[in-house]
Structures are given as structure tokens and as C-alpha cells.
Amino acid sequence: MDSKIAIIEDDLSFGEFLKVILEEENYKVEVYNEPEEALKKLPEFKPHLVITDLKMPKIDGIALIEQAKKILPETDFVVITAYGSIPSAVEAVKKGAVDYITKPLSSPEDFIALVRKILENKKAKNFSHKIFEKSEDIPPFDILFAGMDDIYKKIIKVAPTDTTIILYGETGTGKTIIAKVIHILSQRKGAFVEINCASIPENLIESELFGYEKGAFTGALKTKPGKIELAKDGTLFLDEISEMSLAVQAKFLKVLQEKTFERLGGLNFIKTNARFITATNKDLKKLVKEGKFREDLYFRINVFPINIPSLRERKKEILKIAKYIIQKLCKKLNKEVPELSHKAKEILLNYHWPGNIRELENVLERSLILCQGRELEIDLEPVFFEIEKEKNSAINLKFLEKQAIIEALEKTKGNKKKASKLLGISLRTLYNKIKEYNLKDF
Structure with missing residues (x-):
């Protein structure tokens, strides 16, 4: 839904001028020339942002904000002031306005940038509120998406759709949390169901995914629904999908294509409306070339890729x-x-x-x-490092060597020639070490 903006300005030409600028950015805009009229009509319009003149007859901008906030507590306010009245604008900010602009406008571009920033911050607050209503385990917006504005914008657009998503990222980057956030924002009625393809033995993953009928195999004493079935009308998150065997990949591909599956030992097809999110810390293109991952499945799950950046x-x-x-x-x-x-x-x-x-x-x-x-x-010093110290000191030396190379490359901003001199090794040795320790970022 497009953001709605109300302008309260007794200068008719200036109010219309602001309206034209904002409508060019696809905002829905209404202009009121009298504050009394605005207070009557604002509850019906329900604007996301109100831009009000500070100096107006009968009701000034500060008084208007105080009254309007009682009927529109979630709305943000910006005041318009002349250059000589900036102290009054500062007072308005103390009373509840989020910012102020001066007239005449110094730059229409700066005005639009301010409006866009206020509305984006508002969306972020609403986003955080919606997430926390569903799960207290998810960090606040400013922490979860710190340094990841582009990721947030992608998620906002793709979450309400049924599009299949794949999350790329190193171990520990928070792919599972991002998948949960997408599920919450999708407003799907079903549950969020996850399965880690790397943690389940190859001979069991098929039954975990598809479920089984009573008597399907030795030990199948009762019918058990699989993860796909449990995620009906919800979201199924398949972490480390690169670890799925080729045989199971073929069966999963059929689910993606036809939205139906059979339990092991079953005779009937079961429909699913699940949304599928997958994740991996591997290079799937490389695995496809090596014949370890099906190309047709790769194209099916790689519809909307999201790359989660590393902490570094x-x-x-x-x-x-x-x-x-x-x-x-x-x-x-x-x-x-x-x-x-x-x-x-x-x-x-x-x-x-x-x-x-x-x-x-x-x-x-x-x-x-x-x-x-x-x-x-x-x-x-990591815990695993301390345990390994007693087992094999060579492991520690390699760890320290890797850290020394990383620090040298970071200090020289990736300049390998300078880094090799800093480390006291040849450039050729440094290249070999970068390859050995898989330091792709450099």
C-alpha cells in the first residue's frame, strides 16, 4: 500500500507545490488549508505522515500536533517553518514532531529524501512490532538488519508472495532467523517447519520429508506425517539443502513442480500449499558442475536468491x-x-x-x-581451540597462521604484494596459503 501524506498549509500555492513533488514519488497526498478542517478529516484519511505549517491562524502547528496525536497516535509529524523561526521548530520536535523543514525549500530533492527516510523508519518500526508479536527470539530490526538494508528491502517485497527463496551464507550468519522472519511477514496460516538436511542420516531424510504409512518398512508401527505435510499452508525451511542426496533431490523436485507428494508406502497423492525456503553455505553452481546437485532442482530453488553477508x-x-x-x-x-x-x-x-x-x-x-x-x-580463544590444543599442536599453528594472513590482508586492504612483505613470505607462498585456507574474500 502506498504511503499517505497530509499537508496542512495556509499558503495555498506552497501546499500545492509540496503536493506535486510528493505525488511524483507516488505518495497519496491530501492538502488542507485550515487546521480545523484537517482535524476533522484526518481520522478518515489516516495519513502515515502529516506535514504542517508552524505559524497558522487560530491553531498553530504545535497545538495541532498535540491534538492530532490524540486521534492519530501512530502518525508521524513534520513542521514547516521560516528560517527565522527555527527555535519554534525545535520546540515542535520536543512536542512530538520527528523533524522540520524550512520554506522556501532549499532543495526539493532534500525534502523528498527526508520524507522517504521518515516513512522508511516508520515501516521499520512496524516491521519490528509485527515480528516481536510473533516471536521474542528474533532480534530487534536495527540489530537483525544492521548493515543489511538491501536484504530488508528484498524481504519486504518477497515475503507476501509464494516465490521459492534460497538463502546463501556462511555458517552462523543467521539464515534460520531470516527464514522465520520471511514466514512471519508472509502471514501464512500454517506453521514454520524446518529440517536440517545435514543433520539427518541419508537413509532417514526421505521419511522425515515425506512421512510414511504404517507398515511401509520394518519399524513403521504407525502412520507418520513428514515435514512437507506438517508445513501445509505454512513454510518449509530446508537448511543445508546441498547435503540432500541425488535420489531425494529428484523426489523433492517433483514436489516443487506438482505441489503433490506421497508418503513412503502410500498409494494416495497429498496436496501441499507449503512455501519453500532453502539455505546453503555451499556453492551450488559448483556442485551442479561436479554432478553432486541436480541442475533442474537448482533452477527451481534459485528463483529468488538472498545473500546473507558474513559478520566481517x-x-x-x-x-x-x-x-x-x-x-x-x-x-x-x-x-x-x-x-x-x-x-x-x-x-x-x-x-x-x-x-x-x-x-x-x-x-x-x-x-x-x-x-x-x-x-x-x-x-x-574458542572452546574447540582449547580442546584441540591437547590433541594436536599443529592444528593451533595452522589456526594462528591463518589469522596472521587474514590480519595482514586486512591491514593492506587486500594488497597481496604488501601483505607478503608484512608476513615475510614470498608472494607465491601467500597465494598458496590463501588457496589452502579458502580465503575467497581476498
């Missing part, structure tokens, strides 16, 4: 995300929320985070348990 690609947001996780963990651990030390901030920003958000959560939980003061120091 969102470095500007790491401290914000870390602070949110710390608050959440302190509630769980029943501890006071400490401040991150200067050294801790440096560690968080400079580490490569191969395990992404999941690794960040693990490191912060471990650090909080060990924390004794008001400042939080980061214990970065």
Missing part, C-alpha cells in the same frame, strides 16, 4: 550487535551488564569471525562467565 562484511555494526547480545546474555546469566573495555572493542573489530554471529555469541557468553569487574574483557 558488517564490521561497522559489530559493536552494536555485540552490545545487544551482551544485554541478552546478562539477562540469561542474571548478571549486571558490563561495559566493553577499549581492548575488548579492538579485539571484536579486528577478529575475522569465521563462525559469524554464532561464534560471536559463544565468545561473549564465555567472556561474561569469566568477567568479574564492571568492564568486559574478551576471551577470544
